[in-house]
Amino acid sequence: MKNIMEGDEWNIVQNGFYPEDNLFTESIFSLSNGYMGGRGNFEEGYSGKTLRSFFHAGIYYPDKSLYGWYKIGYPKINNVVINSTDIIGIKIFINGNKLDLAHTNFKNFKMVLNMKNGLLERSFLIIDELKREIIVKVKRFLSIHNKNLLAISYSLTPLNHEAHIGSEPYMNCLIKNEDAQGKEETLWEEVSKDDRTLVVKTKKTEFHLASSMNVKIYENKKLKDVPLIPVIKDRYIGHRFEMNVKEGKTLEIEKYVSCYNSLNTLKSEVAMKSKENLESVTSYGFNDLLSVSEKLWRKKWDEMDIEIDGDVSAQQATRYNLFMLNSTFTGEDKKLNISPKGFSGEKYGGSTYWDTEIFCIPYLLHTEPEVVKNLLLYRYNHLQKAIENAKLLGLKGALYPMITLDGSEGHAEWEITLMEIHRNSAMVYAIYNYIRSTDDYDYMADYGFEVIGNVARFWADRVTYKKDRDIYVILGVTGPDEFHNNVNNDWYTNFMAKWVLDYAYKQAGWLKGYNRQKYKEICKKYNFTEEEFDDWENISKKLYINKNEELDVYIQFDGYLEMEDILASKIAKKMLPIVQHWSWDRINRSCMIKQADVVLGLFLFDDVFTLKEKKDNFDFYEPRTMHESSLSACIYSIIASEIGYGDKAYNLYERASRLDLNDYNNDTIHGLHITAMGGSLIPVIMGFGGVRIYDGIISFNPRMPKAWKRLSFRINARKRRFLLTITRDKLHIKLESGDNILIEVYGKKYQISKSKFLEMDISSND
Numbered sequence: 001m002k003n004i005m006e007g008d009e010w011n012i013v014q015n016g017f018y019p020e021d022n023l024f025t026e027s028i029f030s031l032s033n034g035y036m037g038g039r040g041n042f043e044e045g046y047s048g049k050t051l052r053s054f055f056h057a058g059i060y061y062p063d064k065s066l067y068g069w070y071k072i073g074y075p076k077i078n079n080v081v082i083n084s085t086d087i088i089g090i091k092i093f094i095n096g097n098k099l100d101l102a103h104t105n106f107k108n109f110k111m112v113l114n115m116k117n118g119l120l121e122r123s124f125l126i127i128d129e130l131k132r133e134i135i136v137k138v139k140r141f142l143s144i145h146n147k148n149l150l151a152i153s154y155s156l157t158p159l160n161h162e163a164h165i166g167s168e169p170y171m172n173c174l175i176k177n178e179d180a181q182g183k184e185e186t187l188w189e190e191v192s193k194d195d196r197t198l199v200v201k202t203k204k205t206e207f208h209l210a211s212s213m214n215v216k217i218y219e220n221k222k223l224k225d226v227p228l229i230p231v232i233k234d235r236y237i238g239h240r241f242e243m244n245v246k247e248g249k250t251l252e253i254e255k256y257v258s259c260y261n262s263l264n265t266l267k268s269e270v271a272m273k274s275k276e277n278l279e280s281v282t283s284y285g286f287n288d289l290l291s292v293s294e295k296l297w298r299k300k301w302d303e304m305d306i307e308i309d310g311d312v313s314a315q316q317a318t319r320y321n322l323f324m325l326n327s328t329f330t331g332e333d334k335k336l337n338i339s340p341k342g343f344s345g346e347k348y349g350g351s352t353y354w355d356t357e358i359f360c361i362p363y364l365l366h367t368e369p370e371v372v373k374n375l376l377l378y379r380y381n382h383l384q385k386a387i388e389n390a391k392l393l394g395l396k397g398a399l400y401p402m403i404t405l406d407g408s409e410g411h412a413e414w415e416i417t418l419m420e421i422h423r424n425s426a427m428v429y430a431i432y433n434y435i436r437s438t439d440d441y442d443y444m445a446d447y448g449f450e451v452i453g454n455v456a457r458f459w460a461d462r463v464t465y466k467k468d469r470d471i472y473v474i475l476g477v478t479g480p481d482e483f484h485n486n487v488n489n490d491w492y493t494n495f496m497a498k499w500v501l502d503y504a505y506k507q508a509g510w511l512k513g514y515n516r517q518k519y520k521e522i523c524k525k526y527n528f529t530e531e532e533f534d535d536w537e538n539i540s541k542k543l544y545i546n547k548n549e550e551l552d553v554y555i556q557f558d559g560y561l562e563m564e565d566i567l568a569s570k571i572a573k574k575m576l577p578i579v580q581h582w583s584w585d586r587i588n589r590s591c592m593i594k595q596a597d598v599v600l601g602l603f604l605f606d607d608v609f610t611l612k613e614k615k616d617n618f619d620f621y622e623p624r625t626m627h628e629s630s631l632s633a634c635i636y637s638i639i640a641s642e643i644g645y646g647d648k649a650y651n652l653y654e655r656a657s658r659l660d661l662n663d664y665n666n667d668t669i670h671g672l673h674i675t676a677m678g679g680s681l682i683p684v685i686m687g688f689g690g691v692r693i694y695d696g697i698i699s700f701n702p703r704m705p706k707a708w709k710r711l712s713f714r715i716n717a718r719k720r721r722f723l724l725t726i727t728r729d730k731l732h733i734k735l736e737s738g739d740n741i742l743i744e745v746y747g748k749k750y751q752i753s754k755s756k757f758l759e760m761d762i763s764s765n766d
């Protein structure tokens with residue numbers, strides 16, 4: 001665990017420079033605005049440990065999947081969002097020496113991310129061998145108002161001498177990808193350029209990307225007419241200048257870059273649009289543009305903030321997760337989804353996983369239900385590809401990919417791609433979850449049932465009938481726990497498939513009554529028949545659920561109890577995380593679980609399982625869980641809250657919410673865990689806040705951690721907005737908008753009316 005991030009409720013602060021940890025801090029200080037973004041790299045460059053990256057959402061390259069031995073069903077292409085034009089770059093030369101923190105002598109390094117407005121600031125003092133000192137201050141932000149805009153202010157103040165400063169702000173597309181396996185030297189080709197605008201395109205997919213740059217030079221805040229010499233090379237545009245800066249004066253370089261890519265803009269127009277956009281902001285200064293973006297951040301924070309009093313560390317982490325998730329994905333574009341690492345690293349290739357449906361949507365439903373609808377439509381729009389994907393494996397119905405950008409499967413590891421088919425049920429669960437939370441039944445008729453029916457058809461084909469026991473089983477899968485592959489009857493997979501088949505059967509009946517015309521159209525489109533629906537019900541009833549009556553727990557998969565039984569607490573700290581210390585063979589043979597598997601099912605259907613079942617299974621599985629997926633501790637924390645394990649719930653929440661800030665899994669160097677950040681917000685709302693929707697009733701069951709004095713947040717549920725405030729002795733629920741409704745609080749029903757609140761004494765719960 002790392003402990004180098006400091007700060008307060010609104011800021012993430014790095015005091016001091018840690019070259020060994022630079023890859024980690026670069027991840028932590030990543031910035032994005034949903035359209036584009038990159039790691040917290042230094043503008044002037046850095047020759048030490050670094051991964052220089054900047055990405056554009058949805059701009060990908062079809063990388064070739066690598067296999068030792070290709071087998072039928074393996075995906076041939078792995079689409080990955082690739083590193084794009086470096087637009088933050090500003091070369092700096094001070095008294096003839098290139099500024100590079102790997103070689104320059106400096107002190108007082110500080111980097112601050114202000115989560116209120118998305119401003120990243122960095123400062124340090126350079127001292128050269130002649131004891132000449134220069135203060136450097138750098139600020140940058142990606143506007144959330146003008147999503148095509150990046151702004152940087154780079155200032156240098158010589159303290160005890162007149163300095164000669166040279167600089168070259170630039171845009172460079174001669175860049176590399178560490179992770180893409182394409183054999184080619186670069187994955188981008190130049191399309192055109194002039195002295196301000198560079199247009200490049202991805203090889204094969206031919207996405208066009210235009211970047212236009214404007215540089216302004218100020219001395220002591222006065223605009224200076226310094227001649228900028230264009231430096232134009234292959235896939236590179238720079239604007240070079242040099243000047244003397246007197247002692248005590250400040251040279252400020254302002255760099256503005258406007259980018260347009262062809263995901264939603266015509267290729268022929270990207271250059272024009274990026275120039276026009278740049279033009280439209282030339283009369284504004286850095287602070288003007290920042291304040292417009294800040295205003296929008298303020299509005300976002302008013303709606304999404306979760307306030308925690310009494311625990312700065314939890315408040316900071318919670319805001320960090322809100323900030324990162326909401327700046328990575330803004331939800332307006334149906335072509336985009338949430339990638340596990342967002343814009344903070346190459347790993348996971350910018351693709352979408354089941355993480356969205358299971359770990360992000362439960363949080364987003366409470367804050368931005370309209371965004372959830374777009375996320376569901378993203379999958380609806382990929383239905384045909386999912387049908388083709390199932391066909392590739394020789395199966396009926398639809399199999400959604402584990403990892404995707406365009407709907408096709410894009411991952412090369414068979415035990416994940418081919419075996420983690422549990423993700424298919426996640427698509428259905430998300431629809432169910434959306435509808436129960438929004439009452440948008442038309443969605444089921446217009447889009448939902450097509451997805452649900454095709455996923456059910458897949459499960460009905462993928463199960464195996466065991467005549468001797470008159471049961472259906474599911475063979476050869478990997479459950480959410482990726483430490484055990486090719487297992488039979490993974491409890492989570494079976495339970496979810498059983499539920500999908502039953503739900504699909506019931507929804508078919510419901511749709512027939514709700515909109516007969518639509519029902520007929522869908523049946524015709526996919527050749528669904530009543531016999532097929534009945535078949536789903538029959539398979540669902542007979543689908544095997546693995547339970548050990550003696551232990552009274554669900555069994556994660558056939559043979560799980562025969563695995564080498566070790567407890568996580570008995571593994572030496574120096575061997576953690578085990579995935580970085582044990583061989584895969586060792587991991588596979590042990591009972592160690594990577595992430596919530598059975599316990600995830602208990603959370604998703606927490607109205608189906610009794611408290612006793614939750615407690616028994618938690619007690620059995622938690623000591624055997626390594627939480628080495630970022631998606632684990634959050635789920636266990638919710639169940640821990642529910643079964644009354646307050647301290648455990650808090651500790652697991654800490655682990656989930658500070659996963660990256662403290663680098664608990666020793667892998668933040670590759671990028672942040674953005675989808676896990678979504679997951680880490682669920683324990684606050686559903687665990688500590690105890691918010692649920694059961695049988696159409698919104699229920700509140702708060703259980704605030706001991707260390708907290710106050711917890712307050714807003715939630716949307718069933719077309720209403722509530723403000724929930726919990727203190728040590730009072731619970732306050734206000735219905736801010738929407739019609740009067742019956743709610744349940746600690747098991748009792750109350751009517752709540754618009755703009756009115758419900759307040760109750762909860763001091764005895766302490």
Ligand code: BGC
Pocket residue numbers: 340353354355480482594595629630631675
């Ligand atoms: C987890 C998967 C997850 C993926 C992306 C893996 O480590 O085991 O469940 O989908 O990361 O977040």
